[in-house]
Amino acid sequence: MSGLFVTLEGGDGVGKTTQAQLLTAWVEGLGRTVVRTREPGGTALGLTLRELLLHTEGPVDPRAEALLYAADRAQHVAEVVRPALARGDLVLQDRYIDSSLAYQGAGRTLGDGDVRGLSEWATGALWPDLTILLDLDPATAAVRRASGRGEADRLEAEKLDFHERVRDEFLALAAAEPERFLVLDAAGSVDEIQAAIRDRLTPLL
Numbered sequence: 001m002s003g004l005f006v007t008l009e010g011g012d013g014v015g016k017t018t019q020a021q022l023l024t025a026w027v028e029g030l031g032r033t034v035v036r037t038r039e040p041g042g043t044a045l046g047l048t049l050r051e052l053l054l055h056t057e058g059p060v061d062p063r064a065e066a067l068l069y070a071a072d073r074a075q076h077v078a079e080v081v082r083p084a085l086a087r088g089d090l091v092l093q094d095r096y097i098d099s100s101l102a103y104q105g106a107g108r109t110l111g112d113g114d115v116r117g118l119s120e121w122a123t124g125a126l127w128p129d130l131t132i133l134l135d136l137d138p139a140t141a142a143v144r145r146a147s148g149r150g151e152a153d154r155l156e157a158e159k160l161d162f163h164e165r166v167r168d169e170f171l172a173l174a175a176a177e178p179e180r181f182l183v184l185d186a187a188g189s190v191d192e193i194q195a196a197i198r199d200r201l202t203p204l205l
C-alpha cells in the first residue's frame, strides 16, 4: 500500500485541530494507520525551533524566520513524513509548505519564488496528495482565538492586514492548484466540514 500525504491549512483559529482529531479517529476506524503531525514542531529538533519561532522576544528578520521554518520542515520530512509514507501510512499534518508561502511569502512579503524554492530544497520537493484549506475571514478568526486559547504567539499577534494577506494567498494557492486543494468555509458547522473532508478523502483511501 502506498502512503497518503494530507495537509491541513488555514489561518490561526480556523479549527484545524478539531477537524484533524475527528478525521484521525475516522480513518483509524477504517483500519488504516494515521501519523498525526504538525509543523513547526513535529520532531525533537523542531520543538526547539518552534519555541524560537513562536516565542522569541523582539524582532525576527523575515528571512531568518523563513529559514527556521524551512529547517524545521527539512528535519520533519526526513525524520517523520517520508518514513511514514514509505510504510504506507496516512500522514495527516497541520501546516506545511503552503503555510510558508502564505505567512512568509505573502504575510512577510518575501514573495512566492524564493520561499517556494527554499521549501522545495528542504523537502526534495515533496508535495501533499491533498491539502484541506479551512477558510475564514481573519476578523472572525481573531475573535475565535481570543475566546478559545491563551496568549497570542508571535505570528498570531500580527495585525489584521498581515492575516488578510495570509488568507488571500491561501485562496490564490488553492485556485492555482484546484486538483490538490479542498477549500471549505470554516464558518460552517464542525459536522458539515468533517463530512465534506470525508467525502473528498474516501476515494483516495
Ligand code: TYD
Pocket (backbone or CB within 6 Å): 012, 013, 038, 039, 040, 054, 069, 094, 095, 096, 097, 099, 100, 101, 103, 104, 153, 155, 156
Ligand atoms: P500552529 O502550530 O498552527 O499554531 P497553534 O498551535 O497556535 O495553532 O502554527 C504556529 C504558527 O506558525 C502559525 O501562526 C503559523 C506559523 N507558520 C508560518 O508562519 N510558516 C510556516 O511555514 C508554518 C508551518 C507555520
